[in-house]
Amino acid sequence: MEEIRLIEVKESIMSDNDATAEKLRAKLRDKKTFLINVMASPGAGKTSTILKTIEALKDEIRINVIEADIDSVVDSEKISAAGVLAVQLRTGGFCHLDAGMVQQGLDALDTDTLDLVIIENVGNLVCPAEFDTGAIKNIMILSVPEGDDKPLKYPLMFSVCDVLIINKMDYIGLSDFDIKALRERALKLKSDIKIFEISCKTGMGIDEWADWLRQQVKTFTR
Amino acid sequence: MEEIRLIEVKESIMSDNDATAEKLRAKLRDKKTFLINVMASPGAGKTSTILKTIEALKDEIRINVIEADIDSVVDSEKISAAGVLAVQLRTGGFCHLDAGMVQQGLDALDTDTLDLVIIENVGNLVCPAEFDTGAIKNIMILSVPEGDDKPLKYPLMFSVCDVLIINKMDYIGLSDFDIKALRERALKLKSDIKIFEISCKTGMGIDEWADWLRQQVKTFTR
Numbered sequence: 001m002e003e004i005r006l007i008e009v010k011e012s013i014m015s016d017n018d019a020t021a022e023k024l025r026a027k028l029r030d031k032k033t034f035l036i037n038v039m040a041s042p043g044a045g046k047t048s049t050i051l052k053t054i055e056a057l058k059d060e061i062r063i064n065v066i067e068a069d070i071d072s073v074v075d076s077e078k079i080s081a082a083g084v085l086a087v088q089l090r091t092g093g094f095c096h097l098d099a100g101m102v103q104q105g106l107d108a109l110d111t112d113t114l115d116l117v118i119i120e121n122v123g124n125l126v127c128p129a130e131f132d133t134g135a136i137k138n139i140m141i142l143s144v145p146e147g148d149d150k151p152l153k154y155p156l157m158f159s160v161c162d163v164l165i166i167n168k169m170d171y172i173g174l175s176d177f178d179i180k181a182l183r184e185r186a187l188k189l190k191s192d193i194k195i196f197e198i199s200c201k202t203g204m205g206i207d208e209w210a211d212w213l214r215q216q217v218k219t220f221t222r
Numbered sequence: 223m224e225e226i227r228l229i230e231v232k233e234s235i236m237s238d239n240d241a242t243a244e245k246l247r248a249k250l251r252d253k254k255t256f257l258i259n260v261m262a263s264p265g266a267g268k269t270s271t272i273l274k275t276i277e278a279l280k281d282e283i284r285i286n287v288i289e290a291d292i293d294s295v296v297d298s299e300k301i302s303a304a305g306v307l308a309v310q311l312r313t314g315g316f317c318h319l320d321a322g323m324v325q326q327g328l329d330a331l332d333t334d335t336l337d338l339v340i341i342e343n344v345g346n347l348v349c350p351a352e353f354d355t356g357a358i359k360n361i362m363i364l365s366v367p368e369g370d371d372k373p374l375k376y377p378l379m380f381s382v383c384d385v386l387i388i389n390k391m392d393y394i395g396l397s398d399f400d401i402k403a404l405r406e407r408a409l410k411l412k413s414d415i416k417i418f419e420i421s422c423k424t425g426m427g428i429d430e431w432a433d434w435l436r437q438q439v440k441t442f443t444r
Binding site: 041042043069074094095122123124125126127143145146147149150152153154168171174175201 | 263264265291296317344345346347348349365367368369371372374375376390393396397423
């Protein structure tokens with residue numbers, strides 16, 4: 001069990017979040033640390049997906065996790081139990097992370113020794129999409145029970161993401177979820193979005209996703 | 223098919239949302255119009271639950287719906303197809319409704335002829351909990367696939383709600399969702415929260431919920 005570091009983050013004094021994010025990304029390039037920002041609705045499976053990703057990659061890639069949660073350390077405890085250091089940002093009611101908060105999280109980590117930092121953003125499809133965290137890639141998880149109409153309702157989230165992970169594929173067939181329609185709607189918002197279909201329960205698709213991420217991290221840290 | 227009225231809402235100029243909400247509630251008492259505010263994650267089944275509620279009550283109770291959505295009229299179209307007038311508030315990226323926005327929605331309705339107005343808030347467990355909309359009762363929908371840990375992560379949402387509807391009960395047994403733990407966690411945050419277990423797919427529990435709402439509306443509009 002790894003330790004959990006708890007940080008009470010303050011709202012950024014920096015008014016220009018985009019500039020802070022760009023500066024953070026430049027620093028990450030220097031240090032060769034790949035940073036991904038995982039966003040989703042509450043309950044879509046962010047923590048489960050991160051745990052499966054850790055399981056697949058931790059022998060080859062040095063990973064830490066930055067957890068954002070309004071008022072609990074439930075997720076950090078799970079990450080920590082998987083043997084990976086988790087920094088828990090307590091956002092005290094904030095609905096998203098910004099680059100300044102992520103910087104505070106990174107400051108608590110020894111990035112010189114890391115290949116990959118995974119941010120688990122606040123469970124919310126609205127506000128996190130509006131704030132560049134400084135991540136190299138934005139990942140969105142949509143779970144099958146949420147429905148195939150989400151790109152119509154939360155278009156910004158889909159358009160800022162590089163990857164769409166469709167989780168809980170084991171639920172497909174239990175509803176009228178139309179995966180073809182979902183793919184079309186997502187691709188209309190972001191024509192080069194990479195789509196993975198997974199199930200954290202059965203393990204389906206985890207390898208494909210982990211292979212893609214491994215390749216990205218290796219190229220970045222080379 | 224009923225018409226859809228589309229309103230582009232502006233952020234309130236009123237800085238004191240609580241005062242605006244109280245004023246709105248006083249007006250509703252005068253007019254004997256019951257107002258409920260339905261909140262949930264994206265995909266928990268807000269629109270489906272509202273449609274089932276309309277189906278159960280529309281012959282006895284005069285209902286209109288205020289729909290909030292960032293960028294679509296998908297939900298309004300469904301409500302309208304059920305023969306009920308829907309006002310669509312386009313929030314243009316806002317993550318919640320406040321009392322001033324709801325007032326703009328009510329202004330577009332003929333509340334003198336209505337018993338019940340249902341607000342479908344933005345799909346989000348964070349921000350909507352922070353803003354009193356002026357509703358008489360706050361209703362939260364949690365769907366089984368989201369998991370039983372949500373009260374630990376979004377405590378404010380549970381503590382501001384009068385009713386917790388657990389939807390997609392047909393998914394129970396497909397996961398390790400612990401309904402007893404969920405009930406305990408919710409009751410710890412709001413000791414008098416009323417809990418209904420429903421499935422919009424099978425119809426389970428809809429009658430109990432509709433009976434409770436009917437009783438509330440009848441008492442209020444007497």
